[in-house]
Amino acid sequence: MENKIIVAGIGPGSGEYVTPAALNKIRLAKFLVGGKRALAEFSTANQITCAITRDLDAPINFVREKILLGEVVVMVSGDPGYYSMLDLLRKNFPPSMIEVIPSISAMQLAFAKIALPWHDATLLSFHGRQPARAALEYSAGKILGLLTDAEFNSATISKILIDCGWSGNSSVTICARLSYPDEKIFTTTLEHAAQSLPVKHCILIVK
Numbered sequence: 001m002e003n004k005i006i007v008a009g010i011g012p013g014s015g016e017y018v019t020p021a022a023l024n025k026i027r028l029a030k031f032l033v034g035g036k037r038a039l040a041e042f043s044t045a046n047q048i049t050c051a052i053t054r055d056l057d058a059p060i061n062f063v064r065e066k067i068l069l070g071e072v073v074v075m076v077s078g079d080p081g082y083y084s085m086l087d088l089l090r091k092n093f094p095p096s097m098i099e100v101i102p103s104i105s106a107m108q109l110a111f112a113k114i115a116l117p118w119h120d121a122t123l124l125s126f127h128g129r130q131p132a133r134a135a136l137e138y139s140a141g142k143i144l145g146l147l148t149d150a151e152f153n154s155a156t157i158s159k160i161l162i163d164c165g166w167s168g169n170s171s172v173t174i175c176a177r178l179s180y181p182d183e184k185i186f187t188t189t190l191e192h193a194a195q196s197l198p199v200k201h202c203i204l205i206v207k
């Protein structure tokens, strides 16, 4: 039987959001891939590990080599199906070799934190990309949930949204470091966020 690549979501950060299913696979893994923070938290001395850095060839080559010897577990933040290394793994290995363990996305946690259902929200990513202008344009009742990065942060995105027809008085909730002890969640206006110090790598909920 072919060995599987297990892509395990580890939630938004804090260990309390890691599912028992993911934890079980991570603990049993002989070959473990993940970001440095995840490896520091979950790996043990008897596991053979590979860190995910900017050089994405390294973890892919590690998986290609180790999968011949046994199951490889790849830890990704949040949910694997939502902007993770799963895309790259699917480009390099057939889906039949991949098993995904879903988890809680930072986006889900952000909406949960403000007790706002997300079934009607438009979810878009500014993480290393820019959504199409049409998707960002204002319409009455629209709710946006946005992933950000360092360049596209709370300030730059607020300016873009005002340019896309949103009122400066629209509400933006900035959710940073979700689930960590220094989690910060606050609501302000787009106008104010556009002129304030940028918050990077956070979730923005705009309505």
Ligand SMILES: C[S@@+](CC[C@H](N)C(=O)[O-])C[C@H]1O[C@@H](n2cnc3c(N)ncnc32)[C@H](O)[C@@H]1O
Pocket: 012, 013, 076, 077, 078, 079, 080, 082, 083, 084, 104, 105, 106, 107, 127, 146, 147, 148, 149, 175, 176, 177, 178, 179, 180, 201, 202, 203
């Ligand atoms: C490449 S995406 C990964 C999304 C991940 N797969 C998920 O489902 O949450 C990285 C972005 O997710 C958001 N993010 C991830 N963890 C976060 C956290 N703990 N608090 C706030 N935003 C977070 C930030 O916008 C960050 O730049």
